[in-house]
Amino acid sequence: MAKPTSDRSKPAALKSVRFVAPRNEARRTEIREVEPVLSGLDGWVHDQVGRWKSKPVKSDAMWEQAGSIEQALRQLSQLSERQFQSELRAMRQQVRRHGANWPQQVGLALPLVAEAARRSLGLTAYRTQLMGALGIGSGSLVEMATGEGKTLTIALAAVIAGFTGKPCHVITANDYLATRDAAELSRLYEYCGLTVGAIAAELEGPQRRDVYLSDVVYCTGKELVADYLRDQIALGPLVESRRRAMTYLLRRRRWRDQLVLRGLNIAIVDEADNQLIDEAVTPLIISRKQENESMREACYAIDACASTFLPGEHYDVVERFKEIRLLPDGRQLIEEWCTERRGLLSAPDWVADLVLQSLQARHFFLRDQQYVMVDGKVVIVDEFTGRPMPGRNWRLGLHQAVEAKEGCEISAPSETLARLSFQNFYRYFEHLSGITGTAHESWREFWRIYDLPFLKVPYHKPNLRRDERAAFFASEEAKWAAIVDEIVHFNQLGRPVLVGTRSVDASEHLGRLLSQCHVECKILNAVRHDQEADIILRAGDDAAVTIATNMAGRGSDIRISNSVDKLGGLHVILTEGHESGRVDRQLRGRAARQGGQGSSRLFASFEDELFQRHLNRFMRFVTRKWIDWALPGRHAMLRWGFHFAQRRAERRSQRQRFQLMKQDQEIAKSVIGGGAKSAL
Structure with a gap:
């Protein structure tokens, strides 16, 4: 439930022209009231509601609706430019008139917006993309496979959200993607009568304020939360809109030039599992040096x-x-x-x-x-x-x-001025939705924290990726030797190989091993990140070998030529299991995109951090002895230990996120006195 901070209760005599500005300013701090996350029996009941809202029959119904929109698109393509622009303007006004009920108009507006994308960008939306846009518009967590066109899917929904006149933020993984997507899609937004901008870390206050005035703003979660906290610091006690209204009577309005945000209303989160789950572990803190x-x-x-x-x-x-x-x-x-x-x-x-x-x-x-x-x-x-x-x-x-x-x-050392967890921040939005390639594993957490029902979009083309049987080893040395042999084998076949590592040190170590075998490779990590987009773009070339940390899992597309596809496509190697199975699946998804060929394989050893950190002493002792004594079923024992350790790590991370959110809420209550609107 939204809890407006407007001045509807004021006497009619006080409502004059001079108070138009305060009423508009109230929207800057109007947020959705955050309720405590349910637990125990209440949490179990809440989970069942989420399971019902995420049931496959609802996905089937939305798939049928996307098919109807496809048919409507064929009719719209026959309209003249003048007729189409008239229809588009009328739809924009209709969406805006519905105000908070704008999601009910997504199905009606989507054919027009999809046709606008075709006319402005030359891109025809697939049925899967139309279904994804419907899911975003309905406030769902959409799972769409990597390479299925999430960028256009988000844009279709963002245009309709922009029609409302309320602030719409598209939250991406990094500044590069925010700037790239805003630039590449600008023609679509301009064609639909909207403005679009991108927030980057180097922008200063006045520039940020101008960008946030756009109808649709692309930015990262870190930049958006930081700007929100800075606005809260600048306002201080004036965060309450009625107090700000009084400053108009006293003609004290200096605070207006210090704010950059227009408000928190609509958020579309790209790579939602990373933004809402993984990075939510660490709160964002505003501090000053001392x-x-x-x-x-x-x-x-x-x-x-x-x-x-x-x-x-x-x-x-x-x-x-x-x-x-x-x-x-x-x-x-x-x-x-x-x-x-x-x-x-x-x-x-x-x-x-x-x-x-x-x-x-x-x-x-x-x-x-x-x-x-x-x-x-x-x-x-x-x-x-x-x-x-x-x-x-x-x-x-x-x-x-x-x-x-x-x-x-x-x-x-620094002094903390304000802090806020990402979980609580995203819950402030009146309309929150997300899209990612890996969401099914954490659907319950998405629902319990953010009230996001799960929606799975089918593949546009059949997934032909072959996930080879995982290889487990007793020592890291044996694992790296096997990885090098695998890379050399595929390199000789002419197939490109993408190798995912967990750290800079691991990527550099593998690079040295390959140089000893006279295999040329490109390394992408936190030290060598200047040409990230170009390196990933060329990772699909004939016989290319690319070693990258987790950044390879998200961002730029890997182009595969027809000759490479005939050889079997891109081969992805995971050099170590991550603490979340979603990250492993995201990296595997770099291969065999859009119905192409591809394969993947996981390599892991008992000496990996996942085993050593998340298996208890007894289990490590038993597994170690099983390996040392060369007992039958060693491979099965390591496989079982791997999956056990990964599930244990996922549960522990989930508990950490819940605990962080509760701490953040308690800090807000103790400092502000019960208000959830500020994290000062």
């Missing part, structure tokens, strides 16, 4: 102290939870170290916390995995995309601990 020279000196001193600690003697490492636990000997060592120091460094409890941070940085935050070094600075690498994230910092002193470990300049 110079503290003594803190910098303390970081170097603590790092030197932590370097003397021995695992098993002074502390224990808990791999599964990525935790460090001090042992009595470790605490004793800290107390002895503090006796020789002054000031804060003489406080054992405070030093113990910093030592834990430093040890955590040494064990769980590794160079070329969680971060890379660029121009002598620590740059975080996105865990799910493999892309660098300059300007982002770990909080609570962890970033400074990593910098001290690397021996580089310590950045100034």
Whole structure:
């Protein structure tokens, strides 16, 4: 239920021309009221409602509706340009008149918008794309296979959303895609009488404000949440629209020039599983630097102290939870170290916390995995995309601990001004929908958090991809040797190979192994990302070998020539299982797109992080002995352990996301006093 912050309750005498602006300004902070996520028996009942709303019969009905729209398109193609423009203008006005009920008009408007796409872009929408646009318009989570044309599908729905006159945000995976899609689809939006813009990280305040005035805005979730929080900081107590209305009486309106957003009303999320599930683990925080020279000196001193600690003697490492636990000997060592120091460094409890941070940085935050070094600075690498994230910092002193470990300049600590989890932010939208190639595995979580029913769109052409039997090995060395042999084999056949790795270090290691075999390859990771689109575009060339981190799973298309398709198409190799099966399926989906040929294969070893972190000690011990004693069924044992560890990792990540959302709501209540509209 939307909870407007309008001034409908004001006496008629107060409603004069001078208050038109305040009423419009109220829309900037008008958000959907966030209800607590249900759990227990209520959550189970809620899940059953979601299961009913996601039942296949509803997908079948929408498929039939998409077929009717196809027939209507044939009739519209016979209209003259003048007649068609008249029909399009009339439909735009009709959608706008329906206001909040605009989703009911999607089926009527979609034939006209699809015909507009054909006339402006030369693109004819398939029945699957029409069905996907219907799903987005109805507020569903749409699963459409990779390569089926999600970009045009989103645009068809975004045009109709733009007809409402309310802010429509299309949220993409990165700035490149946002800029690219807005530019390539601009002719469609202009043809339909709409404006479109794209938000990039380098845009300043006034430029952002101008872009957000567009009918449809392409942007990333991080940029949108950051702009929302900055607006909340700028408004302060004036976040309540009725308070802002009073400033008009007092002629104090300076705050108007500081805001950039028009409001949160309609959001269409591309790659929804990544945006709404994977990246939702970490809240977005707005902070400011605070110079503290003594803190910098303390970081170097603590790092030197932590370097003397021995695992098993002074502390224990808990791999599964990525935790460090001090042992009595470790605490004793800290107390002895503090006796020789002054000031804060003489406080054992405070030093113990910093030592834990430093040890955590040494064990769980590794160079070329969680971060890379660029121009002598620590740059975080996105865990799910493999892309660098300059300007982002770990909080609570962890970033400074990593910098001290690397021996580089310590950045100034920061003060938190505002924070907000992505889960709560996306729930603020009055109309939320998403589309992705992998959603079925997490449909229950999408429904419970966002109330998004699941809709599966069939393939436009039959899927011909062959998923070869996974290969499991006892050691990483044996796994890498098998991967190299597989790459060499397909390279000699002339088939292109795309290899997905989990870290920068793994991609560079495989590149060195291939160079020893005289196999030329292209490497795409957080260090070598400048030509990402071009490298992925050419990954389908004859005998091409491309090694990439998770960023290869999303973004630019891989073009396959007819000659390559006849040889068997693109072969995708997964060098390690991810903590989410969705990421594995997304990477497999790079092969055999649009009915083409292709294949994939997973390679995994018992020494991989997934096994070591998410199997308990007893299971690791049993599996290790099974392998060492060469007992029958070793391959089956490793396969079972792999799937068990992956499911366990998925459940733990889900619990983390729920816990983060609850913490975010509690912080908002304690600071704001019960309001869910601000995260200050």
